[in-house]
Amino acid sequence: MSRPEHQAPPEIVYGGDEAAKYTGNSRIAAIQAEMAGRAVELLNLPEGYSGFILDVGCGSGLSGEVLTEEGHEWVGFDIAPAMLEVALENEASGDLFLQDAGQGMAFRPGTFDGCISISVLQWLCNADKSSHHPKARLMRFFSTLYSSLRRGARAIFQFYPENDDQVQLIMGCAVRCGFEGGLVIDYPNSKRAKKFYLCLFAGQEINGVKQQMPTALGEGEEGEPTENGVQYTSKKRNDSRIRSSKRKPSKDKNWVLKKKDQLRAKGDKTASDSKFTARKRRPKF
Amino acid sequence: MLQCHVKGCDANNFPLELQEVVLEQEEAEFNEDFLKNMLGKLEYEALVATSLKLDIHDLPATMPEDAAYNDEFLQILHRVILETHIKSGKMVCPNCQHIYNIRDGIPNMLLAEHEV
Numbered sequence: 001m002s003r004p005e006h007q008a009p010p011e012i013v014y015g016g017d018e019a020a021k022y023t024g025n026s027r028i029a030a031i032q033a034e035m036a037g038r039a040v041e042l043l044n045l046p047e048g049y050s051g052f053i054l055d056v057g058c059g060s061g062l063s064g065e066v067l068t069e070e071g072h073e074w075v076g077f078d079i080a081p082a083m084l085e086v087a088l089e090n091e092a093s094g095d096l097f098l099q100d101a102g103q104g105m106a107f108r109p110g111t112f113d114g115c116i117s118i119s120v121l122q123w124l125c126n127a128d129k130s131s132h133h134p135k136a137r138l139m140r141f142f143s144t145l146y147s148s149l150r151r152g153a154r155a156i157f158q159f160y161p162e163n164d165d166q167v168q169l170i171m172g173c174a175v176r177c178g179f180e181g182g183l184v185i186d187y188p189n190s191k192r193a194k195k196f197y198l199c200l201f202a203g204q205e206i207n208g209v210k211q212q213m214p215t216a217l218g219e220g221e222e223g224e225p226t227e228n229g230v231q232y233t234s235k236k237r238n239d240s241r242i243r244s245s246k247r248k249p250s251k252d253k254n255w256v257l258k259k260k261d262q263l264r265a266k267g268d269k270t271a272s273d274s275k276f277t278a279r280k281r282r283p284k285f
Numbered sequence: 286m287l288q289c290h291v292k293g294c295d296a297n298n299f300p301l302e303l304q305e306v307v308l309e310q311e312e313a314e315f316n317e318d319f320l321k322n323m324l325g326k327l328e329y330e331a332l333v334a335t336s337l338k339l340d341i342h343d344l345p346a347t348m349p350e351d352a353a354y355n356d357e358f359l360q361i362l363h364r365v366i367l368e369t370h371i372k373s374g375k376m377v378c379p380n381c382q383h384i385y386n387i388r389d390g391i392p393n394m395l396l397a398e399h400e401v
Contacts, residue, residue, distance in 0.1 A: 050319035052326070072318050073367075077394070084391055099394040106394055150326075276383060 003162070009128035011080045014059070019082035020248065023060040023090070032118055032141050035195065036063035039116040039156040040070050042199055042214050051113030054148070056157075057120030061092030067116070067247055068093045075112075077101070088273065097208030104144035121159035122200065125166050138170060142177035149202040154269045155179070157198040167196075174200055186217040253278040315369075320359050325368070336365055372397075 004013050014022060022028055045051050050071050055064055058076025060083050067074040077097035078084055084096050099105065102124055122151065124141060125134045144204070145155060161167045179200040187193040199214060256278035263270045271277075325383055329348045343361045376385040376392060386393050 048318070050316055050322060052323060056307075069315070071318075073316070079395075081316055088391070096391045097394050098391050100396075103394075103396050108326075108328065113322070155332070 003160070005120075005123050005126055009126070011082075014080040015082045019060065019080065019086045020085075023062065023086050029062055030063040032067055035118050035158045036116065038186070038195070038217075039063070039118065039158055039197065040066060040072075042156045042197055043114040043116065043154050044214065045072075045114060049113075052111065052200045054105075054107070054112045054115040054145075055094065056115060056117035056145075057123070058092075058094070058096065060085040061090055061094065061096075063116060063118045064094045072113075075107075077105075077245065100130065101141050104140040105148055107144075107148035109147045110150050111263050112153060113150055114153050115145060115149060117155075117157045117159075119158060119160060121157045121170055121203040122161060122166065125162070135169065135173065138173040139177065142179065146177050146179060146202055152233065153202050154181075154201040155202065157200070159196055159198065161196055170198065174198070178203070182213055184214055184216045188216070201259050251278075259269050316363075317359060320362055327366075332365070339369075341365060341369070 007013050031104075050070075050073070053067050053072045053074045055067065055074050055076035058064055058074075058078050061076065064074050064087075065074055074094035076087075076092070076094050077099035078087075079100045081096070081098060084098060087096055101120065124138050126132070149155060159170075161170070171183070179202060181198070181200040182214055184197040184199050187277070190277070212266045214226065257273065260270050260277075262274065333344050333346060336342075344357070345361075345364060349355050349358050370390055371387055372390055374387045377383070378385075378386065
């Protein structure tokens, strides 16, 4: 799998055309919506509660749509201006900011009831400029996030870690900033459907109920989730083999008979016609 | 809701002062539950002060005691915090004078290297 974070900094990878492509792609949109839905589920907000949610790396507002559907108000920020422009065109319902997560956030303490972030954390592990120190950036991000969350609020990060070291680095930073929680891995036995969700709790609930780690999906033997993503439309395959098998052979029986007649007219020695004429030879055993 | 996040700027950094603002009204669905949940989180004085600067005089100077059940008040609050959008302008930190520009309704919160 190619990793976009290896190509260039996020504001360049998701600049211009790529932003429109990313949002226009129904498969990406479906995956994003599914992950955002799962993240909202993991937020574990009370039924019918209309909260104020932060979307870190909101991009074009794909995950925000899910939040709006669930009845939440949201604020999102992203580092790629092109993605935010697409969000504006799509009339995203949340407020948007141009901001770098690694520089920390400027929100008042206790503002949000929760935070979701889809496919973002791995970007913070990069050092795109000489002044970037992944660990310092992660620390700044988590510490400002911690203060901007209400006590007992959850932050759910879906991310694609490259290796165990990255997971350790991210978790270590989060814990040092005061978060509790851990990693929920959905479908750990499936290569394709495996998804990492980092569930962080900003302190315990005020009423003293210990926060429970959510359970992961598909931890048993059944590896693959039921497919409810994009249904593939039947597309005519441009396969030469399929085409050739459908094509009529140009040298059929009529062609052979015609050729034989021509040879006879010339006076050549020609085998007489029979029911076996122009038939394929079966292989001998 | 925003405060200045320049490094070392941690006193008197709220609320950010708005300048050269172009406002826009946009209708939004009235969500009573959300507003009630927000009541506890709002810095009401800062909100009133900011709206006065933007020539919005609808908000009462102090929050009514029965705010959560006062429909009239919730409607006003809804109009101010959810339907009023800032199209463009500047936000200036009252402490360090850092200017955050707002374009197309998107504030640019990026900092220069030395400010992180």
